[in-house]
Amino acid sequence: MIILETSQELFDHYNGHEVTAFHLNNDNGVTVTVLSQGGIIREMLLPDKGGKKHNILLEYPTTADYYANPFYVNMMIGTAGGRIKQGQFTINGKTTKVTPNEGQNTLHGGPNGFHSVNWDGELSSTAKEATLTLTHHFAATEKGDFPAMTVSTKYTLGNDDQLVVNFSAEAEAPTIFNPTYHVYFNLSGEKDIRHQVLTLNSPRHMDVDSEKIPTGRLLDNHGTPFDFTSPTALGEAIDGMQNTNEKGFDDIFEVVPDADQRIATLTDPQSNRSVTLHSKRNGLVVFTANSFTPDMNLTLGHGAPHMGIALEAQNLSDATRFENLGDTTLLPGETKSYEIGYQFKF
Numbered sequence: 001m002i003i004l005e006t007s008q009e010l011f012d013h014y015n016g017h018e019v020t021a022f023h024l025n026n027d028n029g030v031t032v033t034v035l036s037q038g039g040i041i042r043e044m045l046l047p048d049k050g051g052k053k054h055n056i057l058l059e060y061p062t063t064a065d066y067y068a069n070p071f072y073v074n075m076m077i078g079t080a081g082g083r084i085k086q087g088q089f090t091i092n093g094k095t096t097k098v099t100p101n102e103g104q105n106t107l108h109g110g111p112n113g114f115h116s117v118n119w120d121g122e123l124s125s126t127a128k129e130a131t132l133t134l135t136h137h138f139a140a141t142e143k144g145d146f147p148a149m150t151v152s153t154k155y156t157l158g159n160d161d162q163l164v165v166n167f168s169a170e171a172e173a174p175t176i177f178n179p180t181y182h183v184y185f186n187l188s189g190e191k192d193i194r195h196q197v198l199t200l201n202s203p204r205h206m207d208v209d210s211e212k213i214p215t216g217r218l219l220d221n222h223g224t225p226f227d228f229t230s231p232t233a234l235g236e237a238i239d240g241m242q243n244t245n246e247k248g249f250d251d252i253f254e255v256v257p258d259a260d261q262r263i264a265t266l267t268d269p270q271s272n273r274s275v276t277l278h279s280k281r282n283g284l285v286v287f288t289a290n291s292f293t294p295d296m297n298l299t300l301g302h303g304a305p306h307m308g309i310a311l312e313a314q315n316l317s318d319a320t321r322f323e324n325l326g327d328t329t330l331l332p333g334e335t336k337s338y339e340i341g342y343q344f345k346f
Contacts, residue, residue: 004130004157006123011035014063022121024130024157029053030344032157037063038115039076039134039153041183044163046273046346056273058184058308059299069296071289076153078114078167078179079146080328082252082285082317083107085213089320091174091329099144105211112138112145114179130157147173161344168337169330177330178315181340184289184308185275187268192306193288194235197267200228200284206252206316216322218254226251231267238288238306248290248306252317255284261341264311277313278341282326285312313340
């Protein structure tokens with residue numbers, strides 16, 4: 001039996017430890033590369049008709065580059081994607097306070113989140129699937145840490161040209177588990193994503209305050225630049241946001257998965273590349289890299305606004321403060337798992 005190819009190699013060093021690059025390949029020329037540090041998905045390589053591979057993600061030359069800015073480029077995010085107001089949450093009447101890392105609020109799991117550690121990895125393969133499993137135990141050793149948690153993240157690439165990421169966790173005390181991936185797409189490799197086309201199964205988006213904290217209100221997308229129910233060129237939508245502080249999108253969309261759990265599709269009409277996101281959860285953060293800066297030395301060039309688009313499938317953020325926005329709790333004695341699927345076409 002011929003099995004799908006997997007491999008691993010030393011990528012570089014970061015904070016005094018080795019960073020491993022894990023490669024998953026299928027029979028159609030698709031390669032996915034994941035780094036042990038931060039679970040960074042460095043590459044989603046798709047072949048063109050001539051066989052040349054193109055990375056549809058933004059990337060950096062070194063691990064340290066990914067941490068030289070506040071944008072979480074392609075990092076695994078947890079234990080909770082998005083912002084937690086004043087760094088505290090209440091589950092079953094008990095309030096837990098965690099370390100803030102953005103003003104008085106906690107962003108993307110705080111300073112010791114999933115993005116911050118060097119994960120252990122193990123590869124496996126069959127004739128149909130190439131798989132990587134990353135594991136880490138997060139010990140609550142410092143004041144302000146989230147409760148202790150053991151996490152396993154499994155990446156499966158099949159010959160159907162879909163990458164499925166499965167997050168699974170158990171915790172020792174009541175906590176939040178709302179993981180995501182902060183992957184930045186640029187399907188064309190051009191200097192910006194204005195000509196790429198986005199479609200969302202989304203009727204509404206979350207209202208937020210001046211600190212980007214959800215208020216609990218959901219705003220109708222219809223007739224606004226937030227309406228992506230029909231395929232929409234990102235440049236056109238971004239132009240409609242020029243009267244906002246962001247001058248683009250950094251927003252939490254309420255999504256309604258269809259029968260196949262599709263929530264979003266990004267397409268590049270020029271190359272005919274596309275990626276469709278599949279998720280059972282009710283949220284998707286869309287960030288059009290409005291605040292990228294020239295000191296970001298990406299392989300595509302110096303950072304600039306709208307160089308890529310982050311699509312972060314998750315539950316609606318900070319849901320424990322509100323009713324009917326989804327359950328993000330994880331209690332002792334239970335295991336919870338969430339999946340994000342990335343279906344490639346090329």
